Amino acid sequence: MADTSAQDKNLPASQRKLDKARAEGQVARSRDLGHFAAMGAASVLLVAAAPFVAAALKQALGDALRFDRRQAFAAGAMTDRLADGAGTWALAVLPFGLALIAIGIVANLAMGGWTWTAKPLGPKFEFLNPLAGLGRVFSKAQLVDAIKASVLAVVLGAIGAFWLSRHVDAFAGVLAMPLPAAISAATGSMAGGLGLLLLALAVFAAIDVPLQKRNHAMKLKMSHQELKQEHKESEGSAEIKGKVRARMREMTKRRMIAAVPKADLIVMNPTHYAVALKYDDKTMAAPRVVAKGADLLALRIRDVGKASQVPVLEAPVLARALYAHAEIDREIPAALFAAVAQVLAYVYQLRAALAGKVPMPSALPALDVPAELDPHAAVTLTPALSR
Numbered sequence: 001m002a003d004t005s006a007q008d009k010n011l012p013a014s015q016r017k018l019d020k021a022r023a024e025g026q027v028a029r030s031r032d033l034g035h036f037a038a039m040g041a042a043s044v045l046l047v048a049a050a051p052f053v054a055a056a057l058k059q060a061l062g063d064a065l066r067f068d069r070r071q072a073f074a075a076g077a078m079t080d081r082l083a084d085g086a087g088t089w090a091l092a093v094l095p096f097g098l099a100l101i102a103i104g105i106v107a108n109l110a111m112g113g114w115t116w117t118a119k120p121l122g123p124k125f126e127f128l129n130p131l132a133g134l135g136r137v138f139s140k141a142q143l144v145d146a147i148k149a150s151v152l153a154v155v156l157g158a159i160g161a162f163w164l165s166r167h168v169d170a171f172a173g174v175l176a177m178p179l180p181a182a183i184s185a186a187t188g189s190m191a192g193g194l195g196l197l198l199l200a201l202a203v204f205a206a207i208d209v210p211l212q213k214r215n216h217a218m219k220l221k222m223s224h225q226e227l228k229q230e231h232k233e234s235e236g237s238a239e240i241k242g243k244v245r246a247r248m249r250e251m252t253k254r255r256m257i258a259a260v261p262k263a264d265l266i267v268m269n270p271t272h273y274a275v276a277l278k279y280d281d282k283t284m285a286a287p288r289v290v291a292k293g294a295d296l297l298a299l300r301i302r303d304v305g306k307a308s309q310v311p312v313l314e315a316p317v318l319a320r321a322l323y324a325h326a327e328i329d330r331e332i333p334a335a336l337f338a339a340v341a342q343v344l345a346y347v348y349q350l351r352a353a354l355a356g357k358v359p360m361p362s363a364l365p366a367l368d369v370p371a372e373l374d375p376h377a378a379v380t381l382t383p384a385l386s387r
Helices: 015-023 031-065 069-073 077-112 130-137 140-166 168-174 179-219 224-235 238-262 296-307 316-325 334-354 375-386
Strands: 265-268 273-278 288-294 312-314
Touching: 031 077, 031 179, 140 168, 140 179, 168 179, 238 273, 238 288, 238 296, 265 296, 265 316, 265 334, 273 296, 273 316, 288 296, 288 316, 296 312, 312 334, 316 334, 316 375
Parallel strands: 265 312
Antiparallel strands: 265 273, 273 288
């Protein structure tokens, strides 16, 4: 039986899954925050624009009731007046509507940030399945949203009913006032009711924002298997990475073997390590390692070097130090300059002697290799240092 506990989604979403969800348009959004922002902006605009609205209404009403006999009998005069009135109302309503749209966008950006994708607009044929649709309709999330919307409607309705019951006389008195005074009085009376409604919406938004963030995080939770699969997709499987590393090692070996015939010297120990060096005083500041290897690769470097008539010199301490501390296609460490210079001088003198230009050199002198650069010496010195 499969272990179902491994499939439990109890791990927080990774950053990669969060980024993928955002790219698909899945971000936390709060409708109550949008309601509060839109209602608040509308209330502020209504209170602030009340004097201008009163003047505009007065002017529009006066223009509508002012006409002469020619206009009364002219064909199309009524159409022109309706068009003028519609234009006046459009100019009054359009800025108000644009302001509310801007506030709604800002409220959504404050909750989930900006995300631009056309993926939610694409066809989703799974939504055509009636059984799946019933499952979504009667899901836990839909039930919570329905209860929350019902509670909000009841609360707002109760606040509105309570406030209207206390201000019926004030609104009745507005009917006897001139239009500008009536608008001013109605706006002042409505400010208190709007404040209560905004307070209720603010409470619901303060509850809904963290709730939506929590629901979004719960929806994106991952199982152990999903986390492993994501890591495998992002980093690559261990088998593939192993094959890539093996391929890179093989390519490095081939490149090193191809560079051995161009080397000036091969230092060995005498069969476990081999390091091929090249030095050109015109292009290089110090000798450079063109190949190195251990065991079978060291023997292969030696054989290729001998076949190409590259001098092979047995210097165990120097070979171990170069193998441990020098990198391919890099200059040797500064601490080994002196020892390598001794070896190169010996090789150059040996070549000159074989050409009959100078006497044959004596045995290779003791090389100046720091003990801390020899891996074998470091191992043997560690117990003594610890004591």
